[in-house]
Every structure is written in C-alpha cells, then in structure tokens.
Amino acid sequence: MPDSSNFVTSRDDRRLREEMEEHLQMQTAENIRAGLSPSEARRQAVLKFGGVGTVREDYHAETSLPFLETLLHDLRFALRLFAKSPGFVVVAILTMALGIGSTTAIFSVVDATLLHPLPYPHPEQLVRIEEDFPGLGARDVRLSVPEWKDFQRSGIFQYVSPERSGSVDVTGSSQPARIQFKSVATNYFALLNVKPELGRVFNPDDATPGFNLEAVISDGLWKRAFGADPHILGKTLRLDNDVYFVIGVMPPDFHDQGRTTELRNTEIWAGCGFSALPSPPPARSTRTLKTAIARLQPGLPLATAQARLDALVASLRKQFPADYPPESGYTVHLVPLGDTVVGDVRQPLLLLMGAVGLVLLIGCVNVANLLLARATARGREMAIRQALGAGRMQLIRQLLTESLLLSLLGGIAGLAVLFLTRKLLLEVIPSTLPRINTISINWTVLLFALGVSVLAGACFGLAPALQASRLDPIHVLRQEGRGSKGSRSQTWTLRALVVTEFALSLVLLIAAGLLLRSFWDLYKVGLGFDPENVMAVSLRLPAPNNPSTDVYATADQEARFIREILRRGQSLPGVKEIAVGSQESLPLNHDRNPVPFVLQESSTHSDLPHQVQESSVTPQYFHLLGIPLLRGRLFTERDVDAAPKVAIVNEAFARTCWPNQDPLGQRLKLGGADTSWTTVVGVVTNARTESLEDANIPQIYLSSWQSTDKNLAIFLRGSLDPATLPQQARDMVQSLDSELPVFGAKKLPDVVSGSLAQRRFSMEMVLLFAVTALLLAGIGVYGTISYIVSERTRDIGIRIALGAQRKTILHMILSQGLALALGGAAVGLAGAWIVSHLMAGLLYGVRPADPVTFVAVTLTLTTVALAACYIPARRAMRVDPLTALRYD
C-alpha cells in the first residue's frame, strides 16, 4: 500500500525514506567488507533492518488519522472493484435503491402524519375532551356549556375551547361561496399557541356570551377571496347574512386540527361564548358543544390530569344526580389531540411501513446472496491478502466498506428517484390523509434514509464479510486452478438466506391477500341502495345569528323553497327523478352528526343522550335511492309542519329500540326534551349509507316538510351529463335565491368508490410491495440454485457418467428448491399468522387466519420457487459429463 501517505507530512516521510536507505547502504557496505557477495550483503542488510514499508506505515498510523486514511483507501479499492463488475454493482444498487427509496417514501408520510400530527408548540399538552355515558351506550356525546366552564375552572387546563364546525355562506363576492367554518371559544388560538400573520387573534379573556362578531380567516381565503388585500383588517365579511369584522389572517402554514379533512381545512374562525343567541340558554342537560379541546397545564402528565379530572367528574355526579344518574356511568376522558387527527390512519400507515420494511429486508437478503456468491469467487483474493499479512479485521473492514458503499449508493439513487417523482407520488395518496400537505423530503427524512442505508449495508454486508474472512488461506490456495469452492457453511448461509427471503415474502403476500379479499368483499357488498345514475348537488341555506333575518326560519318557509326546487329540477335535461334531503342523507358522507333522542316507552331517564343518525328527506328520497319500504308507509305531501311529526326508521333502529314490539306507532323525542313527540310511521331496510363496513347503523328519517335543515343535498336520477349538470343545477337554485352557494356536485358511484380510497390505497401499496417481494425472492432462489448447480457441475457430471437418469437430476435440483420454499413457507406461515392478527382491525369480512388466502399464497409462492429453480435445474440436467469432468 504505497500511496497511503497522503495525510502525513510528506517531508517527514521523505526524510525517513532517505535515512533508512542510507542505513541500508551502510550496512550493505559493511557486509561486503565482511566478505559477503554484494547481493547477499544487501539481502542480509534488509533482513536485519526489517520492512521499510511497515516502519513507515506504523509511523503514519501513529502520527496521522489512520481511520480516515484506511477508509479512503478501502473506498478507492472498492470503487476499483466495482468498476470491474458493473453488472453485479448495478443489480445491487438497483435493489437497494428500490428498498431504501420506497422505505423513505413511506417514512416521509409517517413522519408528517404520525410523528408530527400537530403543527403547534408543545403538542403533547393538547388533548381532546370526550364525554361518555357508557351505561346508555352513548360515546363521545356533546358537552354542555356548564361542563365546559367546570373544566375551564378546574385548574387542570390552561385553556379549554369548545368547537362547533360547519360551513357558512360567504356573500358579497361574485359567486356566493360556502366556506368551512368553526365557532370556537375566544381562547382557541391562545390554546393552540399560534400567531396570526396579519392583525390579531381573539382576546382569550373576551367574555361575550354570543358571537363577538370578530372573524379570523385563513391565508388561503385571504388570497382567494380578497386578493391578499393588505388592508383587510377591520373590513366586514357577511357570513350567513351576519356581519363580522376581519381581525386577523393566519399564516400560510397554519392548518387547523380535527378528525376530518374538512375540519382541518377550516378557513374562518369566529369567537363565541356559546351562552347567548343563537345558542340556547346554558343548562347542564343541553348538550350543544360538539367537541372540545384543551391545553394541559405545563408539565402536567396526561395520567395525572386524567386522575384529577376523574375526581372532578365524581364530585359533579354527586352534585347533580339528576343530570348524571349513576346508571348512566358518566365519564370524561382525555385523548391526546394528535391521536384524534391520525386516529384511523395509524394502523394502515404502520402496516405500510412494516410492508416496505420487509421489502427492504428482502432486498438486503438478495444483495447478501449476491455478495456471498461473489465472496466465493473472491476466495483466492482474500486468501492471498491474508497470506500477505492482512489481518482478519482488515478484511472485514474492507468488505464492509464495500457493502456500505453499495447501500449508500443505492440510497442516493433511491432518494434521487423519490425526489424526481415526489409530485407524482403525492397524487397517489388519498387526499383524506391528514397533514398530506406537509409531507416533504426534509432533514428528518434524509437522516432516516442515511440511517436505513447504513443499517442495510451493515445488515447485508456482515454475513458475507465474516464468512469470507474465515477462509483458510492454505486450503483455498491449494485449490488453485480448480476454481474455488464455497465451503459447506457458505452454502448453508445461502440457503438460510433464501429461506428467510421466502418467509418474509410469504408474510407480505398473505397480508396483501387478506387486504385484497377485504377490499373485494367491500367492493361487492350489497349496498342496500342503488347509486347508479344518481348525482347529488349540495347547497346551503344561511343560518343567521338573528332568527328575524332568516328567510328560511320555519319548516314551512323552507318547504316552499324545496318544493320549488323539486318542481324546477324535474325539468332539467335528463332528470327522471328528483329528491331533496339534508346533508346527512347524502350516502357515505363522513361528517356525521348524531342527535340525542328519548323514547316514550322507556325505562331510562328522560334527559339522557341516546344518539342516532338523523336526516330529513322529501318523500321521493327512498324510491330515488332504491331503499325499499318494509312496513308502514313513506312520507307524503300531507306530513307538513302543522301535521303530527312523523319519522321513518331503518330495521337496525327498530330492532335496537323496540326489539320485541311493533315499531309502527312508537313515539320518541329527537334533539332534546322540549321538542314535540315524533311518531314512527314506516320501517325501511338497512342501507349502507353511513358506512360500507356496517349495515347495522341505526338511522331515523324525518320529513323535510317538518324540519329546518340548512345543509341540503339535491338528488337527481336519470341519464345525466356530469359535465353540464352542476351548472344547470346551480342556475336553477340561484334563479330562486341568487345568494345561495351551490357546490359539491358528485356522482354517487364515485362517492361509493371514493369511500374506499384509503382502503384501496393501502391494499394497492401492500400488494405492490408483496409482488416486489415475490419477485426478489424468486430472483434470490434462482441465484442460489444456479450457484449450487454450478458448484455441483462435476458431481452431476459424474452421476450422469455413472448412469444417473437426467430426470433424476432434474428432480434432485427441483426438490432442493422445493425444500427451500417449504422451509420458508413454514417459517412464513407462523409469521403471517401473527401479522394477520395484528392487522385484524383493517380486515372486512375475512378472518385473520383465512385458510383460502393462506393456502393460495403458499401455493403461489411454491410455484414461483419451482419456476425459479426450473431454469438452473434444466441446465443441470443437460450437463455433458465429458465437459463437466474436463472442466477442472
């Protein structure tokens, strides 16, 4: 290693060299004087002196940075070697690029969603307050204003803010717009601890009982609707005909928190005290606040906070037994706010991360296989280097440097591809994923990629390195000219790696198979309603804070408007049927809004919150959506505001509330104790309009003529033109009231498939990873069997020469491959059983240990293994004994 002196002062080195040469010459001269021949004199001098190179190297090692130097040296050596076998290098780098690239891609999603769900300071202090009445089967019920005040005063929290969300009509611009809106307490932004980009946020101490008529808007709305007007502050905004003043604009990177995409895309916040109009007078039993979030006192652990809250709840139950009777089991619990943001994507994302990790691992195993095969070919090189005095550590270091370099290059390639395709990849992710707009390739992600590369390199490099360094140089060199043979243990390592590979891909394939079956079952599930040829358009009636300015205040006023829509809509091109319903009647609309109800014939306390999915619809709704009536009657034109209130329930509701009675004629109160009685007049079949997964969700339908819903959906069935219909519907509605926003036109079949988007995404991704794994495993078994065949060419030649049937040879090789596959399958099935039970929550209609999937996947994998063995096996069969024996 003559050029390792770069890092030492070359002056010292030159001097050493010169002096040592002087010394040798003097010694040689003296030896000559003593009577030796010149060449022998020199030889003796050198012997006595010792290795000049070693002395210099030792000196460098002492005076310089030996680590860096040997690293550079090893790197240079590795690069030289790589240049000699580009095929191997390309395959290895591509494999690692695939593994590291996809792992990093999934990690960037995990990083943005699971690791940083809340973009606010001290996110660990943020919680959601959930109230349950487990005794009544009611979970996550609404809060009442007195409860909110109790929590605020408890000293457990810095701030508590209720949230009421919805949409408002913003009027004044060219086209009335419906904007996602949140009424929050005035401490909301202080609670989140975020600062506006312009102006100010609400004063947290503002004690206005109703709306304080101040509004904070998002950066997006400011730019979109106001052209980023720098003088926006103090300007007025008409929300549902109420006048608000803009006091602040949030920065562009501010995103609200919430369970759904709509909530996270809130664009207007209004400060509210929730204790005056339009809210009803505060009472403990009037549960008006849909959700509440809070910030814990600094340094207060969640468990302690929960314990103190439990004590508070216990004293409340004692103090107000009428509101919290013991049998209701009233409890309040704190949920980390981050959990509510990422709640339902955590499991699929972790599954994806696991799947992609397995692909990476399989890639590592494949590269380890390649390296092992190479190590055999390099046995001579290693032996010679060892014979020349290279230590075992030195060899291991060299081999590890090579594999680390491979995986780092693979990582860089993977990142490069990821970087170039990042826009495309983001398109693939369903838009309902929380925090999707913050997914980026940031430093954390880069660091992760680096860490994974190093780990992968060490992982696939270590086994071959240890293996190669354990070679016995004498044994290897003695085989000179006969081609170096892998040791027994080497072949065993190869086999073990292939078995591992098979086991891992089996796990992945089974996971993918189960997801695929779940998806298929859901896709084919009987919906209970017919979405074909149906389109829906949404519109929103304003709900001003002052009822006297509301032109749609009463059910009759609204009914007049809806009847007119039905009449005019009937004549839109292609429309055969038309119906109107509240937003809740829109199938698979995820913004749920359960309302409390009380049964007349009920033993439980009258004020307690049973909850049910409620929607109001016009009589045509059931026929239009193809939901059949089972008993009783549908709504008629006579079910108007002045007539007795009537309801239609689904089977699930009827069975829950009146298990052994006739539901027809039963009476209940919806929305609170002070409303009038509603009588059930009909029962319809269960339809999966709430959730594809669950047909048994209780539902109740009211007549549109008797209710005042502000968020409406118009349903149209017929041969509709999706390109022109939205505009026609908007013109039709605005010809009745030009200030109404009309939006969200969609085809119901799209809604149905859209509700499967997240499921489809994780299914497709896992399937993609599983197929990749299968391919890699196939390549792995092919490589190993090829290697074993080439190792045994001589042996096979002898067998054939001795009269072995070629068929026997084929069987011999195939059975070796089969043994590997079966070994892998055995290990993999055990792993898959564990994994499939872990992901049980993601499955639908299929058991985690689904025998069909398990058997089918195992068969597929075995077939692939046999196919991969077949090529080398045929080669073995065709071995010409003469050539094989002469080969050595």
Added chain:
Amino acid sequence: MKQKSDVQQGTLGLMVLKTLDVLGAQHGYGIARRIEQISGDLLAVNQGTLYPILLKLEHEGAVASEWGASENNRRARFYRLTAAGKKRLQAETRDWEQTTAIVARFFEVKAGDLQ
C-alpha cells in the same frame, strides 16, 4: 501488539538518548550499531524501528539533527542530544533505576520472608 511495541519504543528511546550522551553526535547507523554491540543478540529489534523513534525524539525536542558526512564520506544525518534531551535522559534514567530497584527488591523477597 501495540502495547508491546510501546514498551520497546520507550526503552529504545532511552537507549538512543544514552548512546548520544555517551558517544556525542552520531548518525542513525552508528546508533544502531552501538545498541547492537551493547545489547548483543539479546535485543531482537528490527533496526528499522529506530528511525521513527529518532524522528519522534526530534519532534519532541530531545535531539537535534543535521546532514553531515560519515567517516566513509557518505552523506548521513547526525543526531546530537539537546539540553532538553539531557534533562530528559537524567529524568528517565532516574525513573528507570527506581523501577528496576523496586522490581529487583520484589525478586529478592522470598516467600518465607513475608510470613
């Protein structure tokens, strides 16, 4: 391996300093010869290891060197002890004598003496 050579180098350094103290300015080959003569075959050290030690001693200021002509009129680098080197030699000699004295006393003690 490293530790063993450290000890040797330490001793070798002391031998170099003592040689220079006794013989005055001397080139590397001369020092090597001298050490060889005195220690005989007892010290199986590659002569090559001497040079890095000389270089180190010079970096540490214990010796100084310059090119000169050897007795056979060959070009050679001559080393001489500096004042600091002298002081270091004295100190190390003392240390060495102390160490050997202590070790010697340990060897003199017989098992019976301790009871």
